[in-house]
Amino acid sequence: MNVFQDIENYNANTKCVLTIGTFDGIHIGHQKIIESLVSLAKKQKIQSTILTFFPHPRIVLQQESDIKLIDTLEEKKNELEKLGVDNLIIHPFSKSFSRLTAVEFCRDILSNKIQINTLFIGYDHRFGRNREATAEDLVAMGKTYNFGVHIIPAQDISSITVSSTKVRKAIAVGDFNLVHEFLGRHYELSGTVIKGEGLGRTIDFPTANIEVDESYKLIPPIGVYLVSIENENKMYHGMMNIGTRPTLNGKNQTLEVHLFDFNEDLYKKKLKILFYKKIREEQKFESLDALKKQLEKDKEISKRSLIKKGLH
Numbered sequence: 001m002n003v004f005q006d007i008e009n010y011n012a013n014t015k016c017v018l019t020i021g022t023f024d025g026i027h028i029g030h031q032k033i034i035e036s037l038v039s040l041a042k043k044q045k046i047q048s049t050i051l052t053f054f055p056h057p058r059i060v061l062q063q064e065s066d067i068k069l070i071d072t073l074e075e076k077k078n079e080l081e082k083l084g085v086d087n088l089i090i091h092p093f094s095k096s097f098s099r100l101t102a103v104e105f106c107r108d109i110l111s112n113k114i115q116i117n118t119l120f121i122g123y124d125h126r127f128g129r130n131r132e133a134t135a136e137d138l139v140a141m142g143k144t145y146n147f148g149v150h151i152i153p154a155q156d157i158s159s160i161t162v163s164s165t166k167v168r169k170a171i172a173v174g175d176f177n178l179v180h181e182f183l184g185r186h187y188e189l190s191g192t193v194i195k196g197e198g199l200g201r202t203i204d205f206p207t208a209n210i211e212v213d214e215s216y217k218l219i220p221p222i223g224v225y226l227v228s229i230e231n232e233n234k235m236y237h238g239m240m241n242i243g244t245r246p247t248l249n250g251k252n253q254t255l256e257v258h259l260f261d262f263n264e265d266l267y268k269k270k271l272k273i274l275f276y277k278k279i280r281e282e283q284k285f286e287s288l289d290a291l292k293k294q295l296e297k298d299k300e301i302s303k304r305s306l307i308k309k310g311l312h
Contacts, residue, residue: 017037027163098129105128121138191212196209210256222244225276227274237306
C-alpha cells in the first residue's frame with residue numbers, strides 16, 4: 001500500500017475509486033465498506049484509494065473535544081493494508097480545509113488533484129463547508145467534473161450495527177468480548193518499556209512498565225486485564241495493571257504488564273499488547289503480602305481463561 005502524507009503529495013499515475021472518512025478503529029462496518037471499495041476498483045481495473053484525516057476533525061473543529069482514538073495512524077495503516085487498499089492519503093485536517101466548499105472540493109481536490117474515476121460514499125454522506133453537499137449534489141457535480149459516484153444504499157448502511165462511538169464505549173467499560181465482536185480482532189495498544197521502580201520483582205511478580213507514545217490513543221480504564229504481548233514476532237501471555245498502584249500510594253497512572261513464564265529483559269523494547277478480558281478493578285491492599293496473594297489468584301483466573309479461549 002502506498003501512503004501519502006497529504007493530498008499535495010499524491011501522485012495520480014492512474015485513475016482510482018476513492019472513499020473518504022476518518023475510519024477510526026476500522027471496525028467490521030468499515031471493513032464491509034472498504035472490501036466493497038477494493039472489489040469495485042478491481043472490477044474497474046483501477047486503484048482503490050482512501051482519503052482520511054489527521055488530526056481527527058472533531059479535535060480541530062471542537063476545541064474542547066478530548067476524543068481519544070481507537071487506532072494510532074500506524075495501526076490504521078496496518079489494518080487498511082490487510083484489506084487490500086492500494087493508496088492511503090492522510091491529509092492534515094485544518095480549519096481552512098474544513099471551509100472548502102463542496103464545489104471547490106470536487107473540482108480542485110477530487111477531479112484536478114486526485115483525478116478520481118469514482119467516488120464511493122454512503123447514501124447519507126455530506127461534505128463541503130457546513131456539510132452543504134448531499135449525495136445527490138455529488139452525483140450532479142460528478143457529471144460536471146467527470147467522475148462517477150457509487151452510493152452505498154440505505155439498507156447496507158442500516159445493516160451495520162457498529163460505530164466507532166460504540167467501540168469506544170465498549171473499551172471504556174472494559175468489555176473486550178464486545179470490542180472483539182465490533183472490530184473482528186483484539187483491541188491493541190503499543191508502547192515502549194521504560195524503567196520502573198522494580199517493586200514487582202520483590203514479590204515475584206516482575207512487571208514491564210509501558211509508555212504509550214501517542215497521547216491521543218484510547219487507554220482502557222483502570223483495572224487488571226488478561227493480555228498477550230507481541231515481542232519480536234513471538235506471543236506471550238500475562239496480566240496488565242492500569243492504574244495508580246494505590247497499595248504503594250501511587251499518584252500517577254501507570255501501565256504495567258507481568259508475563260507468565262517469562263524472564264527476559266524487555267527494557268526499551270517496543271511491545272504490542274492485545275486485550276482479552278478485564279479480570280477485576282484495581283484495589284488497595286493492606287500490605288504487599290496481601291497484594292501478592294491477590295496477584296496469585298489473578299494469575300490462576302487468567303490461566304484458566306487462556307485455556308477456555310484456546311490460547312494456552
